[in-house]
């Protein structure tokens with residue numbers, strides 16, 4: 159139900175744990191489908207009129223004003239509180255399975271990565287210092303965060319990420335189809351059917367759920383993936399091996415890699431933009447330009463939350479994650495002019511643009527920053 163893609167590295171819930179996970183999933187769906195729509199209704203019928211009465215007939219003019227008014231409303235308070243609770247319950251429910259399964263998963267990882275016919279690879283750097291913010295902030299409340307590495311065999315960050323991600327995306331995001339990479343691959347097949355990348359790079363790969371589909375879609379290509387966490391990457395490597403996918407994982411910062419100039423034909427990232435600072439994003443785009451071979455393309459995908467396309471109410475409601483879900487960069491991503499940043503990184507104006515990419519599972523679309531280096 160929650161995990162539609164089974165493999166040997168996945169934490170397997172027992173019957174009771176699966177029941178608790180299903181409960182959290184049902185709660186999240188209920189909150190999103192039935193409670194959240196009420197936020198806009200109470201804003202229109204209660205919060206905005208009350209604000210107008212108190213401010214000589216005018217409406218909230220800034221996000222800060224609207225946020226303050228909304229946060230005083232009992233319906234909105236209840237949604238905020240229940241949403242936060244569902245997130246905490248999710249990590250508790252996933253955590254009991256991951257921690258119970260940890261010894262088996264560590265053993266699997268060692269077995270999968272020690273066998274003679276390992277397909278891909280893992281390059282960890284003992285001197286690598288993960289970005290300070292990721293050592294301090296547990297993004298979307300993941301226990302221990304992305305960067306935590308307990309010992310030289312630790313795989314927990316990746317195990318938490320995959321099991322939590324399956325629930326977090328309400329059973330859709332990291333499974334067999336991995337809709338994010340699937341959407342990019344489908345777009346490439348439709349718009350560039352003759353494109354045959356020889357080397358592909360996936361930036362901010364986490365557990366590698368988006369990296370593996372590239373190895374499967376482009377079996378002749380060498381697929382590389384990078385992230386900052388050793389435990390995350392150890393899990394990603396074992397997971398890719400268990401799925402029979404040839405992926406080379408590296409512990410690197412997306413904004414400062416050590417790959418050669420012009421050494422990739424396709425560079426992608428999935429849901430990375432909203433989790434990095436403005437400075438890191440600009441560094442990552444500069445790095446994308448440096449690493450792309452002539453004729454190469456980049457598609458950086460993320461959630462479509464651009465503030466310029468949203469009402470002030472939507473901007474505030476969507477920034478719930480900043481205050482309550484440890485997503486410090488959510489709003490700066492939503493405000494960013496990424497196409498201008500790509501041009502500043504070197505992409506010609508005619509080869510840098512945004513694409514709305516239809517989701518493969520679920521309604522709506524993803525945001526993609528598309529760029530091409532002239533041949």
Ligand SMILES: C[S@@+](CC[C@H](N)C(=O)[O-])C[C@H]1O[C@@H](n2cnc3c(N)ncnc32)[C@H](O)[C@@H]1O
Nearest residue numbers: 304362363364367368385386410411412428429
């Ligand atoms: C939301 S997750 C990405 C999920 C993954 N791409 C997927 O589709 O399943 C963001 C990841 O980016 C990584 N990350 C954050 N800052 C980074 C940086 N500066 N360089 C490389 N990776 C980074 C985090 O460690 C985390 O694993």
